[in-house]
Amino acid sequence: xxxxxxxxxxxxxxxxxxxxxxxxxxxxxxxxxxxxxxxxxxxxxxxxxxxxxxxxxxxxxxxxxxxxxxxxxxxxxxxxxxxxxxxxxxxxxxxxxxxxxxxxxxxxxxxxxxxxxxxxxxxxxxxxxxxxxxxxxxxxxxxxxxxxxxxxxxxxxxxxxxxxxxxxxxxxxxxxxxxxxxxxxxxxxxxxxxxxxxxxxxxxxxx
Amino acid sequence: xxxxxxxxxxxxxxxxxxxxxxxxxxxxxxxxxxxxxxxxxxxxxxxxxxxxxxxxxxxxxxxxxxxxxxxxxxxx
Numbered sequence: 001x002x003x004x005x006x007x008x009x010x011x012x013x014x015x016x017x018x019x020x021x022x023x024x025x026x027x028x029x030x031x032x033x034x035x036x037x038x039x040x041x042x043x044x045x046x047x048x049x050x051x052x053x054x055x056x057x058x059x060x061x062x063x064x065x066x067x068x069x070x071x072x073x074x075x076x077x078x079x080x081x082x083x084x085x086x087x088x089x090x091x092x093x094x095x096x097x098x099x100x101x102x103x104x105x106x107x108x109x110x111x112x113x114x115x116x117x118x119x120x121x122x123x124x125x126x127x128x129x130x131x132x133x134x135x136x137x138x139x140x141x142x143x144x145x146x147x148x149x150x151x152x153x154x155x156x157x158x159x160x161x162x163x164x165x166x167x168x169x170x171x172x173x174x175x176x177x178x179x180x181x182x183x184x185x186x187x188x189x190x191x192x193x194x195x196x197x198x199x200x201x202x203x204x205x206x207x
Numbered sequence: 208x209x210x211x212x213x214x215x216x217x218x219x220x221x222x223x224x225x226x227x228x229x230x231x232x233x234x235x236x237x238x239x240x241x242x243x244x245x246x247x248x249x250x251x252x253x254x255x256x257x258x259x260x261x262x263x264x265x266x267x268x269x270x271x272x273x274x275x276x277x278x279x280x281x282x283x
Contacts, residue, residue, distance in 0.1 A: 026212075055209075084208040089208075090254070103240065
């Protein structure tokens with residue numbers, strides 16, 4: 001068992017972002033409450049490591065990236081999720097085939113997005129963020145608007161306390177982490193890079 | 208990143224939605240991305256709450272056996 005630190009950042013980082021789709025039943029094991037408790041406690045132990053292995057999509061992907069980068073532990077691998085969401089999943093193809101609303105919702109919520117906290121109340125925060133929009137031909141970042149995101153479930157949280165003005169990352173309905181400005185710039189850069197790649201890709205590639 | 212989930216349709220639920228037995232859980236999934244009708248007993252592939260396609264029983268059981276044999280509750 002280890003407390004958060006350099007050696008345990010990987011598992012906790014993965015857990016913070018893996019929990020929201022797990023809660024929705026999209027991937028991972030069937031005990032999402034236990035995963036939230038483990039993540040909120042910020043203690044990396046065998047239970048958390050085993051729970052992360054139940055993500056049967058992410059796990060082999062991280063193993064591959066870790067091996068390619070000479071890492072012993074896949075939980076230390078750092079993939080960019082927007083590549084997978086925008087370039088591998090079939091939802092851009094569905095958009096191009098005229099099915100817009102639901103695929104756009106999945107693309108927007110499944111990518112890791114960034115936002116700035118406006119207010120925090122109980123288990124929710126009002127966050128300014130830019131939603132993905134589809135103009136019939138391209139995916140673009142829309143105008144900044146406010147959304148309400150989940151920050152916790154009672155005493156359980158994925159990230160430390162937030163305050164107005166903080167930058168944060170979001171995955172599905174949850175705030176997953178507090179971000180430093182440099183992290184926001186990196187997330188914005190790689191998201192835009194992937195959007196440009198998807199928008200320029202031939203229809204046959206993502207159909 | 209989540210993998211697609213294979214399951215067998217239990218029932219047609221709310222408009223445009225179905226209830227699916229995904230082995231270790233019951234999932235409500237949207238049919239908005241489907242052009243073909245599906246009904247109870249059909250096998251489907253889902254991702255992020257959307258039904259993406261229909262599978263034959265053989266395809267579904269092959270996928271389940273490959274992914275995790277324990278998810279196949281009633282192999283025949």
